[in-house]
Amino acid sequence: MSGIGQTQQTRAGQAGTLSTRAEQARKDTESLTYSSGFGNEHSSEAVPGALPLGQNSPQRAPLGLYAEQLSGSAFTEPRARNRRSWLYRIRPSAAHPPFSRIGNGSLRSAPFTESVPDPNRLRWSPQPEPAPGTDWLAGLWTLGGNGDTTQRSGMAVHLYHANAAMDRVFSDADGELLIVPEHGGLLLVTELGRLAARPGEVALIPRGVRFRVELLDERARGYVCENYGQPFQLPDLGPIGANGLANARDFLAPTAAYESEADRPVQVITKFCGNLWSADYAHSPLDVVAWHGNHVPYVYDLRRFNVIGTISYDHPDPSIFTVLTSPSDTPGLAGVDFVVFAPRWLVGEDTFRPPYFHRNVMSEYMGLIEGAYDAKTAGEGGFVPGGGSLHNMMSAHGPDRETFDRASAAELAPQKINDGLAFMFETRWPVTATEQAANARHLQKGYDNVWQGLERHFES
Numbered sequence: 001m002s003g004i005g006q007t008q009q010t011r012a013g014q015a016g017t018l019s020t021r022a023e024q025a026r027k028d029t030e031s032l033t034y035s036s037g038f039g040n041e042h043s044s045e046a047v048p049g050a051l052p053l054g055q056n057s058p059q060r061a062p063l064g065l066y067a068e069q070l071s072g073s074a075f076t077e078p079r080a081r082n083r084r085s086w087l088y089r090i091r092p093s094a095a096h097p098p099f100s101r102i103g104n105g106s107l108r109s110a111p112f113t114e115s116v117p118d119p120n121r122l123r124w125s126p127q128p129e130p131a132p133g134t135d136w137l138a139g140l141w142t143l144g145g146n147g148d149t150t151q152r153s154g155m156a157v158h159l160y161h162a163n164a165a166m167d168r169v170f171s172d173a174d175g176e177l178l179i180v181p182e183h184g185g186l187l188l189v190t191e192l193g194r195l196a197a198r199p200g201e202v203a204l205i206p207r208g209v210r211f212r213v214e215l216l217d218e219r220a221r222g223y224v225c226e227n228y229g230q231p232f233q234l235p236d237l238g239p240i241g242a243n244g245l246a247n248a249r250d251f252l253a254p255t256a257a258y259e260s261e262a263d264r265p266v267q268v269i270t271k272f273c274g275n276l277w278s279a280d281y282a283h284s285p286l287d288v289v290a291w292h293g294n295h296v297p298y299v300y301d302l303r304r305f306n307v308i309g310t311i312s313y314d315h316p317d318p319s320i321f322t323v324l325t326s327p328s329d330t331p332g333l334a335g336v337d338f339v340v341f342a343p344r345w346l347v348g349e350d351t352f353r354p355p356y357f358h359r360n361v362m363s364e365y366m367g368l369i370e371g372a373y374d375a376k377t378a379g380e381g382g383f384v385p386g387g388g389s390l391h392n393m394m395s396a397h398g399p400d401r402e403t404f405d406r407a408s409a410a411e412l413a414p415q416k417i418n419d420g421l422a423f424m425f426e427t428r429w430p431v432t433a434t435e436q437a438a439n440a441r442h443l444q445k446g447y448d449n450v451w452q453g454l455e456r457h458f459e460s
């Protein structure tokens with residue numbers, strides 16, 4: 001079985017240095033166009049007349065293209081949950097050679113059984129530098145997760161660290177991918193078109209959609225939530241009303257674009273029930289000339305998030321910061337929520353304003369995109385951009401001692417939190433760490449100490 005590293009067949013060496021590739025990718029982002037809205041029907045054609053009108057599958061599709069449906073939900077799921085796109089492509093996806101197993105590299109999948117679920121609070125420093133020539137796929141490193149890929153339930157937390165563009169093409173049959181860049185921009189070249197995602201933005205690649213990743217900078221680092229469960233959707237707003245939190249119109253789907261160069265060999269890798277499989281195609285599968293549907297990738301700028309919080313007293317639960325939720329069969333119980341702690345004003349009166357001490361039945365993985373987080377002291381060895389923390393089901397956590405001391409004594413003038421962008425993947429089941437995460441050198445050994453020295457103040 002060959003490894004996950006890039007093969008000879010890829011063009012990285014031939015196409016010159018990464019800077020040339022990155023420069024080209026940056027140039028490509030200047031002409032990107034998008035279609036706005038989340039969950040709605042989008043349509044796009046790169047060549048006029050490529051999209052059939054009034055039907056999906058004419059006897060002969062326009063321009064000699066092949067019509068193909070990509071289903072992200074069962075055919076019969078309720079209309080509100082139904083996801084599919086129709087693709088009009090140069091060759092049908094069915095025309096491919098057999099897939100063979102390749103090594104999984106540092107990727108791991110559910111069920112996670114390498115270690116036992118850990119009730120301790122865990123925190124990691126940023127990922128170490130990858131070897132030169134590491135593309136986005138080879139740079140994926142799994143921290144942990146829950147559920148079962150074969151049952152389409154649960155989630156995985158991955159980190160990525162890349163310094164080379166991807167020539168091969170990847171798709172994930174196991175789940176959708178929420179990509180959270182922390183350092184360096186990405187150009188995602190997908191079957192449905194191209195999207196740019198820079199730190200502060202997130203990208204969502206639906207289950208099964210093929211893509212490759214170009215780097216917009218010399219190095220790219222970030223987080224990935226692989227959601228095996230129901231696709232992410234916008235949370236209901238209840239009494240908030242018709243607007244607020246992440247607004248649907250701020251999600252941007254790509255417009256159709258296809259690989260225009262002559263046929264060339266392309267390695268296509270698929271992740272299927274936890275393993276990587278590879279096939280050598282004689283052409284690029286990113287050959288969709290037109291498409292319509294709602295099973296589409298998105299990019300979303302987290303700075304567009306309409307943050308809602310208290311204007312009276314007490315610290316609201318962080319569900320108020322939910323960007324996207326993957327529901328379970330139990331109302332209100334998410335398989336996984338994606339939550340953002342964006343710049344906001346704190347005005348609560350007679351209130352301990354940072355996150356409170358708590359124990360939660362849900363499990364919380366937190367990452368930091370930039371700056372600092374208001375419950376934790378910043379700086380080397382602390383909660384820093386590129387690092388992450390895991391507070392599993394019922395583990396006791398909250399403000400560290402320094403934060404507690406400061407916030408308990410602070411003068412409660414209106415205060416703008418302006419210097420940080422943190423996020424949380426909050427999931428219904430404990431996250432079991434992979435062996436590589438449980439034994440990582442960058443696991444912070446003294447994390448518990450941040451809660452040391454919280455002295456007794458009780459006077460009876």
Ligand SMILES: O=C(O)Cc1cc(O)ccc1O
Pocket residue numbers: 315316317318354355356358360364375391397398424
């Ligand atoms: O643990 C954390 O920092 C996340 C979090 C934030 C918050 O504002 C309230 C509860 C919570 O779990």
Ligand SMILES: [Fe+2]
Pocket residue numbers: 358360364391397398
């Ligand atoms: Fe928490």
